[in-house]
Amino acid sequence: MMEKEKINQTVKQPKTQINKETDKVVKSDRHDNKFYNFFMPVEYPTRKKQIITSLVVFGVLFLGIFIYISVSYAVNKTSYIDNPYNRQEANLLKQNLRGAILSSEGKTLAYTDVYEDGTQHRVYPYGAMFAHAVGYSDLSKTGIEKEANYYLVNSGDNLLQRAVHKTIDSWPNAYTVGYANGNTVWSTLRLDLQQAAYYGLGNQKGAVIVTEVKTGKILAMVSKPDFDPQTIEEDWIDLTANKSNSALLNRCLQGLYPPGSTFKIFTAKEYLDEGYDTNEYSFNCNGSYSYESSKISCYHGTAHGTLDFKASFAKSCNSSFANIGMSLNKNKFSAGLESLLFNEELPSVFIDVAPAVSTFDISTDNKQMQTSIGQGDTSVTPYHINLVTMAIANKGKIMKPYIIDKIEDTNDFTVKSYKASEYKTIITEDEAAFLKDLMVEVVESGTASALKNENYTLAGKTGSAEYNDFGDSHAWFTCFAPAEDPEIAVTVIVEKGGTGSSTAAPLAKDILDVYFGVK
Amino acid sequence: MSKLFLELANFIMLFNMAGYAFISVLHFFTKSTNVKSVICVLQICFNFFLACSAFLDMYLAKGDVIYPILFGVLAVALFMLLSATQFVYKKANRFLLNNMSMIFTVGMIVITRISTERALRQLMIFLIVLVFSMAIPYMFSKIDIWNKLTYVYAAVGLALILVVLLVGKVTNGSKITITVFKLTFQPSDAVKILFIFFLAAYLWTDIHLYKIVISAAVSAMFIITLVLSKDLGSALIFAVVYIFMVYMATGNYIYLVGGNAAIIIASIVAYNLFSHVRVRFNIWLDPWADIDNKGYQIAQSLFSINSGGLFGTGLFRGSPTVIPFCETDFVFSAVAEEMGILFGICLLIVVITSFVEMLRIASLIHNMFYRLIVYGISISLIFQTFLTVGGGTKFIPLTGVTLPLVSYGGTSLLVSSVMYFIVQAIYIKLRDESKNNLLYKFHKDLDDGKRKDKSNSKTTKNTN
Numbered sequence: 001m002m003e004k005e006k007i008n009q010t011v012k013q014p015k016t017q018i019n020k021e022t023d024k025v026v027k028s029d030r031h032d033n034k035f036y037n038f039f040m041p042v043e044y045p046t047r048k049k050q051i052i053t054s055l056v057v058f059g060v061l062f063l064g065i066f067i068y069i070s071v072s073y074a075v076n077k078t079s080y081i082d083n084p085y086n087r088q089e090a091n092l093l094k095q096n097l098r099g100a101i102l103s104s105e106g107k108t109l110a111y112t113d114v115y116e117d118g119t120q121h122r123v124y125p126y127g128a129m130f131a132h133a134v135g136y137s138d139l140s141k142t143g144i145e146k147e148a149n150y151y152l153v154n155s156g157d158n159l160l161q162r163a164v165h166k167t168i169d170s171w172p173n174a175y176t177v178g179y180a181n182g183n184t185v186w187s188t189l190r191l192d193l194q195q196a197a198y199y200g201l202g203n204q205k206g207a208v209i210v211t212e213v214k215t216g217k218i219l220a221m222v223s224k225p226d227f228d229p230q231t232i233e234e235d236w237i238d239l240t241a242n243k244s245n246s247a248l249l250n251r252c253l254q255g256l257y258p259p260g261s262t263f264k265i266f267t268a269k270e271y272l273d274e275g276y277d278t279n280e281y282s283f284n285c286n287g288s289y290s291y292e293s294s295k296i297s298c299y300h301g302t303a304h305g306t307l308d309f310k311a312s313f314a315k316s317c318n319s320s321f322a323n324i325g326m327s328l329n330k331n332k333f334s335a336g337l338e339s340l341l342f343n344e345e346l347p348s349v350f351i352d353v354a355p356a357v358s359t360f361d362i363s364t365d366n367k368q369m370q371t372s373i374g375q376g377d378t379s380v381t382p383y384h385i386n387l388v389t390m391a392i393a394n395k396g397k398i399m400k401p402y403i404i405d406k407i408e409d410t411n412d413f414t415v416k417s418y419k420a421s422e423y424k425t426i427i428t429e430d431e432a433a434f435l436k437d438l439m440v441e442v443v444e445s446g447t448a449s450a451l452k453n454e455n456y457t458l459a460g461k462t463g464s465a466e467y468n469d470f471g472d473s474h475a476w477f478t479c480f481a482p483a484e485d486p487e488i489a490v491t492v493i494v495e496k497g498g499t500g501s502s503t504a505a506p507l508a509k510d511i512l513d514v515y516f517g518v519k
Numbered sequence: 520m521s522k523l524f525l526e527l528a529n530f531i532m533l534f535n536m537a538g539y540a541f542i543s544v545l546h547f548f549t550k551s552t553n554v555k556s557v558i559c560v561l562q563i564c565f566n567f568f569l570a571c572s573a574f575l576d577m578y579l580a581k582g583d584v585i586y587p588i589l590f591g592v593l594a595v596a597l598f599m600l601l602s603a604t605q606f607v608y609k610k611a612n613r614f615l616l617n618n619m620s621m622i623f624t625v626g627m628i629v630i631t632r633i634s635t636e637r638a639l640r641q642l643m644i645f646l647i648v649l650v651f652s653m654a655i656p657y658m659f660s661k662i663d664i665w666n667k668l669t670y671v672y673a674a675v676g677l678a679l680i681l682v683v684l685l686v687g688k689v690t691n692g693s694k695i696t697i698t699v700f701k702l703t704f705q706p707s708d709a710v711k712i713l714f715i716f717f718l719a720a721y722l723w724t725d726i727h728l729y730k731i732v733i734s735a736a737v738s739a740m741f742i743i744t745l746v747l748s749k750d751l752g753s754a755l756i757f758a759v760v761y762i763f764m765v766y767m768a769t770g771n772y773i774y775l776v777g778g779n780a781a782i783i784i785a786s787i788v789a790y791n792l793f794s795h796v797r798v799r800f801n802i803w804l805d806p807w808a809d810i811d812n813k814g815y816q817i818a819q820s821l822f823s824i825n826s827g828g829l830f831g832t833g834l835f836r837g838s839p840t841v842i843p844f845c846e847t848d849f850v851f852s853a854v855a856e857e858m859g860i861l862f863g864i865c866l867l868i869v870v871i872t873s874f875v876e877m878l879r880i881a882s883l884i885h886n887m888f889y890r891l892i893v894y895g896i897s898i899s900l901i902f903q904t905f906l907t908v909g910g911g912t913k914f915i916p917l918t919g920v921t922l923p924l925v926s927y928g929g930t931s932l933l934v935s936s937v938m939y940f941i942v943q944a945i946y947i948k949l950r951d952e953s954k955n956n957l958l959y960k961f962h963k964d965l966d967d968g969k970r971k972d973k974s975n976s977k978t979t980k981n982t983n
Contacts, residue, residue: 047770047882047890048882049770050767050770051878051881051882051894053766053772053775054763054767054878054894054897054898055874055875055878058874058901058902058905059871061905061909062867062905062912065867065905065908065909065912066864066867066912068912068914069824069855069864069912069914070860072824072825072912072913073822073824073825073828073829073860076821076825077825077828080821080822080825080826081826083810083818085810085815085818085819085822085828086822086826087822087838087841088822088825088826088837090838091826091832091836091837091838094836095836109690159523159527159530160523276861315681374629421741435659499557501647
């Protein structure tokens, strides 16, 4: 043993004895490592360290470039294509036909056709029905057309398919021969619900948004007035000139309206939050409520008589809620509203359509009183109301809304699939249960009792938001169903529709009927 | 069938490029000379098939007879480069020759795709350059006064760039070109070689602090002249070459660290002094803010690189030509767009293997003068590659230098080719002389502490 160690030492020793002054390397210094070895194959004085340092310095620099290029490609590939200075899309469309957009049932909402003269045309079989949700792709892009642009213009066709110019059977047009097929986008939209909402709104202005509460899938999104995405290029000047119509505006996401009585959800939540016992609440409504010089009247001046908290909400008693609103602490009320998504950016559905930010103003007592019944300087988007409805239905948790389910290539390979994700929990489970009870009561005995039916239970809140001094109002209704185990949330606003219970609620019921297969 | 080939061409090209890059790296991890010569033969095969598939692809896509003609001329040029060089110089470094040929092939593919007239011109220049370059090893074996012309290099080099500064033509805001007899040159490229020779000749014998100071002063004159001509890329290359060569000559880390610190300080000073430096830097930070004007070039370059994806759009299916100067400063973006990011990375790996081989040669040379030259050239080439690729990908601010052997342009091609052949010349010289071992003895004496004794070196030379 001892001898062996000795031998080892004699072998090792020279390795440590490099003459550093002359940088000279002796034979025994030759490393076992191949990487070191090829730099010093001979016994000459060498600047081994300097050579290796230079190699490492530039190795690291180039490794940096490799990583930078790869990461930048992975991060930017879907966004760079939307830049108007980028010709990538035009280049791709010389080889690929822009892919189709399908509803969740598999109905084609948009596809590209090639005419005899070789020009490509985007076709929207349902015309204006999906104008804001699917969007348009001529001229510029919006909606799903923009959101999934990168995938639509890229193709998953394999080399052989490209080579033999195979086209799928559903596009039997001879002129499409020669093109590869762009990826197919499966949206979360449901054609039947969209149809119900679209025809339900009819010629009225307004917006409908239907979401699945447990996943955040957007099942329908209608905004009126609308436009025909197929002829957007010809109509563009008219559409942009007509400012009063603002047909291009997606009212679901960007339309700001006074919330009307739907805001009582917020007021009720705040009242509970500030520690009041709602069971002990009682109010005698004689048709109006006065605070200092300002006065609030119930709708049509109806005197509701003695009301407890639940009945105040169900009957949507303005006087009672003005009374409740005035008992709230200004600072806490402000903070409470901000926790309910006021004054903040809502989760985006489309990259280019930023949802409008809801605002409120309770700086004076009068404004606080007005706000507590949803009037005054308060404005919300239908999307915001829908998100809060989703939270109540889903035990306080909001799932991030999304509109693209998955992207498939023509070989049915899933290129990308979108998963449900939690956005935020804005209220506690108890608060959600409390608000749900209130909303169930609205349908049981309150302003939306006309919607009560045997097929499914629902919970909702009506609203009639006055927008001028003559008492004209927008009709609101927001609801979810079934109340026991909520599946979908529907929010409806009909501009100048009068009361929520007369205009908006029946429309919501139509949609729910379709959803539950009643009709 | 031709349709299938058009779809497959990109993958065939990538396969050849990746295969080439792979065996080039493998080359460093094998000791067997047999394996090395097999690798060298394989390299030529990959090179040939890459050129074949690319030019066939272009011919099938466009149907123009100019593509087969260009391929023919390219084949002749590469045959000259590979065979004639080895025929004349049996001890030439085959690995570097192959790399040179491969990198030039990629350049020719890109330039042909961008413009066939330019490709033809580039090829003609290459043939002339080749004849000139091939004389270099002979010149090195016959002439032995390279290390004595110290001040000639500095004077000629400085004079050249000063002339450019005074009478040069302003192109794209920089005074970098000069026109003589209707031919346009970019002297700063060529002065790089003189600069490396000056430093090597000045620093090879012994190192005193005063020598460092004087060489720094001379280098500063070069660099400041270049900065005044707004040739920032070249200025940066000169500075980095100087730092690394001093580092190599002294073996002291302080010069590397201190030199780079000095570059950073100088950059900050330049940022505050010169508006064009500020503009470049701000574009790098946010090219999108002024995409219409100053940020256009880099934005288009980024679009190009990203739109090709990993495998590229295929030749003639992208639009690299929208990048201004795509065939010179942004040639890497053009490669990445149509041939793919992976192809671009493989190309860079090949360039890096050239660098490693040059470093290996430098480590084999025991004559400090020649070692410094090889080392300086390797640093100059790799740093220039880093600047142009890093600039085009927005990894670093854009400086506007060419990619050696790939970019379109006579001066750039001449200088890169001459640089490669100087390394070859020194390698051939080394192999010739290591046989009788005289050089070895000579330098062993020097390194034993007699480096200062010049008479000693003279006597050794005589015996040589």
